[in-house]
Amino acid sequence: MTVNPDETFYASCALKLTRWYEQNRRDLPWRRTRDPYAILVSELMLQQTQVERVKSYFVRWMERFPTFASLAAASEEEIISLWQGLGYYSRARSLHKSAQMLVSDGQETLPADPKYLARLPGLGPYTVGAVCSIAFDLPVPAVDGNVRRVFSRLLDLDADPVKKAGAAVIAQTAESILKHGTPHILTQAFMELGATVCLPNTEPHCDQCPVADFCASFAHGTQMQRPAAALRTKINRRLGAALLIGSSSGGWLIRRRPKGGLWEDFYEIPWLYGSENEDFAGCLERLREQLSSPCPCRDSGIEETLKFTRWQVRVRLYYAPIPAQIPAGIELADTEKMLAQPMPAGIKRLVERALEKVNENQLDLFAPRL
Ligand code: SF4
Numbered sequence: 049m050t051v052n053p054d055e056t057f058y059a060s061c062a063l064k065l066t067r068w069y070e071q072n073r074r075d076l077p078w079r080r081t082r083d084p085y086a087i088l089v090s091e092l093m094l095q096q097t098q099v100e101r102v103k104s105y106f107v108r109w110m111e112r113f114p115t116f117a118s119l120a121a122a123s124e125e126e127i128i129s130l131w132q133g134l135g136y137y138s139r140a141r142s143l144h145k146s147a148q149m150l151v152s153d154g155q156e157t158l159p160a161d162p163k164y165l166a167r168l169p170g171l172g173p174y175t176v177g178a179v180c181s182i183a184f185d186l187p188v189p190a191v192d193g194n195v196r197r198v199f200s201r202l203l204d205l206d207a208d209p210v211k212k213a214g215a216a217v218i219a220q221t222a223e224s225i226l227k228h229g230t231p232h233i234l235t236q237a238f239m240e241l242g243a244t245v246c247l248p249n250t251e252p253h254c255d256q257c258p259v260a261d262f263c264a265s266f267a268h269g270t271q272m273q274r275p276a277a278a279l280r281t282k283i284n285r286r287l288g289a290a291l292l293i294g295s296s297s298g299g300w301l302i303r304r305r306p307k308g309g310l311w312e313d314f315y316e317i318p319w320l321y322g323s324e325n326e327d328f329a330g331c332l333e334r335l336r337e338q339l340s341s342p343c344p345c346r347d348s349g350i351e352e353t354l355k356f357t358r359w360q361v362r363v364r365l366y367y368a369p370i371p372a373q374i375p376a377g378i379e380l381a382d383t384e385k386m387l388a389q390p391m392p393a394g395i396k397r398l399v400e401r402a403l404e405k406v407n408e409n410q411l412d413l414f415a416p417r418l
Pocket residue numbers: 198201202245246247252253254257258259260263264265266271
């Protein structure tokens with residue numbers, strides 16, 4: 049049962065959240081600045097990536113590219129190499145393109161203009177809201193998954209918060225609270241509450257919540273039913289096979305990912321993922337066919353899971369010797385060159401673990417076996 053908030057609700061939430069945030073905020077590197085560029089970098093890094101992982105990347109990035117001008121002047125290879133390990137590389141490319149657009153527009157940094165920001169590559173309504181509110185103190189809401197959950201519970205929202213009607217209620221409520229306080233504090237308070245107290249997939253810590261007195265879900269005992277079920281994402285799980293093709297004395301087959309797709313211009317060892325219900329053996333068979341190679345293989349026993357927003361692929365690695373004829377689109381690289389290439393993080397982990405086993409020299413992994 050959705051409740052309709054009033055002015056007293058907005059003002060009380062703003063006051064309680066401000067006090068709570070000032071006493072409980074985590075000390076994170078991007079919270080020591082209000083520089084719009086730094087805020088944008090942190091927000092893009094934090095999308096799909098955990099806070100602990102982002103910390104060191106953020107510090108390194110800001111040391112190497114302290115301004116939009118320094119970022120605009122860098123090569124894409126350098127940018128991708130610094131981003132490597134964070135995944136979702138389109139975020140790094142968008143940041144680079146935004147820096148180049150700002151420089152060509154004669155802007156030294158981001159202007160406090162939501163319409164201008166919305167035209168920059170890769171900046172959706174959430175990121176625009178985060179930069180406007182945190183850097184410029186404008187009452188523009190930034191609604192991500194955490195904030196959706198907090199407001200779905202606070203209002204006991206029975207609509208899907210991703211669909212138009214539910215999203216509008218949340219945006220309007222968040223904006224009204226921002227207008228009753230200091231936007232740069234309140235936006236971060238919403239995020240912090242969702243990350244540390246009003247947690248997903250478990251009982252929220254309502255006993256520690258500054259707005260429990262006004263929370264409709266808490267009053268109705270419906271916390272675990274909010275957000276409405278339609279929001280929960282179904283994860284597609286598949287299996288996959290990868291081949292480390294080479295020799296114990298060095299020399300490996302790698303390929304460059306095609307233009308225009310996921311991980312554009314990255315390198316990888318040959319791999320693929322299966323259709324629904326396809327097992328590792330089926331995936332391996334198709335991979336061998338794809339490479340037009342007899343590729344006698346050995347099972348390494350090594351697996352890694354590649355995680356995407358709606359997909360998880362568990363990939364098993366196999367060893368194979370280099371065939372007499374190297375398949376089209378594949379290059380030969382020594383170990384140093386292979387490891388220096390930007391690779392999707394999960395594939396890189398597979399390669400590193402496989403090389404460890406090769407170095408241990410437990411068995412002749414590349415001896416032909418039919
Ligand atoms: S009272 Fe509980 S459910 Fe409501 S906002 Fe706080 S933590 Fe979330």
